[in-house]
Amino acid sequence: MLNIAVLVSGRGSNLQAIIDAVEAGWLKVRIACVISDNQEAYALKRALKHNIPNIFITPNIFFSKSEYEKKIIEYLREKEVGLIILAGYMQIVGSTLLSAYPNKIINIHPSLLPSFPGLHGQKQALDYGAKVSGATVHFVDKGCDTGPIILQVGVKILDNDTEESLSKRILVEEHKILPKAIFLFAEERLTISGRKVHIID
Ligand code: GRF
DSSP: OEEEEEEESSOOHHHHHHHHHHHHTSSOEEEEEEEESOTTOHHHHHHHHTTOOEEEOOGGGSSSHHHHHHHHHHHHHHTTOSEEEESSOOSOOOHHHHHHSTTOEEEEESSOTTSSOSSOHHHHHHHHTOSEEEEEEEEOOSSSSOSOEEEEEEEEOOTTOOHHHHHHHHHHHHHHHHHHHHHHHHTTOEEEETTEEEEOO
16 A cells, blocks of 8 residues: 655645545555644644654754755655655755655645745735636646646635635635545556646546
8 A cells, every 4th residue: 555644834634634535445545654844733633633653843953955855755764655745835845855756746736726836826816816716736846836737626716705715615625636636646547748647547
């Protein structure tokens, strides 16, 4: 069975969606560990509650991003991780982690990429006056939210939407497509050619 690691920084509702899918039995992966760069992350409490090994590693005590990522890699290797999920993880992945896990890191982002990458994707869409936004699951490359897209879903923006109301509706979709993308990866149904991810039937 595929061992996955979930990297988090905060609330962890996407982590919870993965846990729920595993516990429901349709997502056949083992959540081998949760790694947080924030000691206060509620995601760590979710991991504890479900007996998932978890660790807090702060980049602040390392001389460089590379040293920080080497520490993460050491832990990932110990847990025999084959896929890394960034679920609200607030660090940009550096070349050390990327080259240790090429095409084996997946991120969830709250917009229809390539629109509105980076922080506050929902607010960016509202401020821009977009009529549709959504959620994207993609492989991670060296850019910020630029890697090959695995799954996307659109969410209509309503006239009276606030950042909070839109975020809430997008989150519902995030919780569906992230476990689904992990499922497809675990079933070896994803192939990448250039920018395109093909899903094998
Ligand atoms: C989600 O909106 C995700 O798309 C973004 O950060 C948020 C994390 O939420 N990358 P949670 O911690 O999974 O609840």
